[in-house]
Amino acid sequence: MSEQIIASARAWVLVYDDVNKKWIPSGTSSELSKVFICQYQMNNTFRVVGRKLQDHEVVIDCAIPKGLKYNQSTATFHQWRDNKQVYGLNFSTKEDADSFGRAMLYALDRL
Numbered sequence: 001m002s003e004q005i006i007a008s009a010r011a012w013v014l015v016y017d018d019v020n021k022k023w024i025p026s027g028t029s030s031e032l033s034k035v036f037i038c039q040y041q042m043n044n045t046f047r048v049v050g051r052k053l054q055d056h057e058v059v060i061d062c063a064i065p066k067g068l069k070y071n072q073s074t075a076t077f078h079q080w081r082d083n084k085q086v087y088g089l090n091f092s093t094k095e096d097a098d099s100f101g102r103a104m105l106y107a108l109d110r111l
């Protein structure tokens with residue numbers, strides 16, 4: 001009854017380098033990852049978790065706060081920010097982006 005996966009998609013996980021004004025891969029190398037939206041039912045919280053397909057390195061693990069502004073920039077690139085950084089998901093397919101985006105909106109709707 002703990003954590004429920006409500007979405008999974010393939011994407012390159014990026015963070016924005018504000019100094020050099022460019023996207024850099026999150027983690028030690030730029031590799032395709034599996035990204036999930038996980039729901040904790042007992043306290044109705046959600047988070048985005050991502051792990052590299054190859055070595056399972058955790059490349060993202062961030063809470064989805066109530067009121068988050070989730071920006072679907074393009075059909076395959078979605079992004080959002082927290083007080084520390086800007087996260088970007090460069091999805092491998094439009095379908096992956098669509099299903100992840102729908103699950104994100106579902107989560108934001110329930111918070």
Ligand SMILES: CC[C@@H]1C=C[C@H]2CCN(C(=O)[C@@H]3CC[C@H]4C=C[C@]5(CCCN5C(=O)[C@H](Cc5ccccc5Cl)NC(C)=O)C(=O)N43)[C@@H]2C(=O)N1CC(=O)O
Nearest residue numbers: 014016022023069070071073074077079080081086087090
């Ligand atoms: C993987 C390469 C990548 C692929 C796709 C395209 C799509 C557009 N795009 C960007 O980076 C766009 C272009 C302008 C730049 C300027 C600033 C940025 C960067 C930092 C955040 N941001 C905001 O616009 C945020 C968004 C937001 C709105 C609302 C809520 C939350 C947020 Cl985060 N606006 C605020 C006000 O925060 C930004 O996304 N930017 C990506 C891109 O060019 N490339 C190619 C490359 O980089 O070579």
